[in-house]
Amino acid sequence: MSDIRRRANPLFLREEELRQAIELMFFAYRDFTRDADQVLESYNFGRAHHRVIYFVGREPGMSVKDLLNILSITKQSLSRVLSQLVDEDFIEQRTGSTDRRQRLLYLTAKGQNLEHELSKRQSQRIAEAYRLAGADAVEGFRKVLTGITDEKERFAHINEDSQE
Amino acid sequence: MSDIRRRANPLFLREEELRQAIELMFFAYRDFTRDADQVLESYNFGRAHHRVIYFVGREPGMSVKDLLNILSITKQSLSRVLSQLVDEDFIEQRTGSTDRRQRLLYLTAKGQNLEHELSKRQSQRIAEAYRLAGADAVEGFRKVLTGITDEKERFAHINEDSQE
DNA sequence: ATTTTATGTCAGCACTATTGACATATATGC
DNA sequence: GCATATATGTCAATAGTGCTGACATAAAAT
Numbered sequence: 001m002s003d004i005r006r007r008a009n010p011l012f013l014r015e016e017e018l019r020q021a022i023e024l025m026f027f028a029y030r031d032f033t034r035d036a037d038q039v040l041e042s043y044n045f046g047r048a049h050h051r052v053i054y055f056v057g058r059e060p061g062m063s064v065k066d067l068l069n070i071l072s073i074t075k076q077s078l079s080r081v082l083s084q085l086v087d088e089d090f091i092e093q094r095t096g097s098t099d100r101r102q103r104l105l106y107l108t109a110k111g112q113n114l115e116h117e118l119s120k121r122q123s124q125r126i127a128e129a130y131r132l133a134g135a136d137a138v139e140g141f142r143k144v145l146t147g148i149t150d151e152k153e154r155f156a157h158i159n160e161d162s163q164e
Numbered sequence: 165m166s167d168i169r170r171r172a173n174p175l176f177l178r179e180e181e182l183r184q185a186i187e188l189m190f191f192a193y194r195d196f197t198r199d200a201d202q203v204l205e206s207y208n209f210g211r212a213h214h215r216v217i218y219f220v221g222r223e224p225g226m227s228v229k230d231l232l233n234i235l236s237i238t239k240q241s242l243s244r245v246l247s248q249l250v251d252e253d254f255i256e257q258r259t260g261s262t263d264r265r266q267r268l269l270y271l272t273a274k275g276q277n278l279e280h281e282l283s284k285r286q287s288q289r290i291a292e293a294y295r296l297a298g299a300d301a302v303e304g305f306r307k308v309l310t311g312i313t314d315e316k317e318r319f320a321h322i323n324e325d326s327q328e
Numbered sequence: 329a330t331t332t333t334a335t336g337t338c339a340g341c342a343c344t345a346t347t348g349a350c351a352t353a354t355a356t357g358c
Numbered sequence: 359g360c361a362t363a364t365a366t367g368t369c370a371a372t373a374g375t376g377c378t379g380a381c382a383t384a385a386a387a388t
Binding site: 014015017018019020021022024025026027029030031032034051054058072083119122123125126127128130131132133134136137138139140141142143144145146147148149150 | 174176179181182183184185186188189190191192193194195196198215218222236253283286289290291292293294296297298300301302303304305307308309310311312313314
């Protein structure tokens, strides 16, 4: 029955298609984050901790300011999470050498272990999805997700390489 | 420099590729939900309200149980959100005819308006990303996101029809 | 010397989610 | 009909993440 409607009415198809995309985003993201959530639980951490661990791991020596920009949250929101991670020795802060106001962030060995543990499951999930979908699909996935992302954000995770 | 590493070391490519995917998921989802968040703010609602509005709109007459299953949250979590939506006349509850224990959920006219308002922006964002990426890319996007989603969930938004 | 920036901290509030406990109405199995 | 299971609701306590506002300090920049 929906097939008939679809053939007869391209607007219906379009609506269904977009609706499906919205749901895919919801379910995929939820399941994707669930992997890491389970690991985090055992450390009494949440997603915010994960994001800090992740981004500091990707770019060791980033300043608090950089981190706030990339996370799009306020310093007060970051404060608790970062303090916990520093107190519990997952992250180390070093005073900046050129600008001594800065606290540059680094993962400790403990922090790196956690980073790997968290990434492992998510990477496996993605790798499996990539493998099943094939190379062309992967390219499409990237194109569409990039298109969904605001332009400003698109730089955040591409820039560093291009400076080398 | 990273290009050389990539060519020389397939493992590096793979890691970078997966890392990029993880970040794409993070940024795309964040920007994607930001659209609706802005609308919700003016109603003093949060994302939980959005999800309820969305799923009830997709399947009018669903039971509270169905909704809990699809959202994967507890009834206590849903309680406040649903009560607010009912109190403020966005959602109507009707006693089930076959099972009078059930409270079947429907959007009121007001609820439908909000649903459209919320979906509009997200749909536009997706439609634009689809348009830019092209049909093949869209197919790849769907394949990969479906692969990322847990199998169980893949049924959740397909199943109900098959019971009728 | 003054202003701006990077960072931190305290306090209070909101939203979403959890678990546990208990209650009510209704359906179902025996 | 009675016992049990199910669908729903509610109260209470707790956790995680985010916000704004206010205030403070050190260091850089002008």
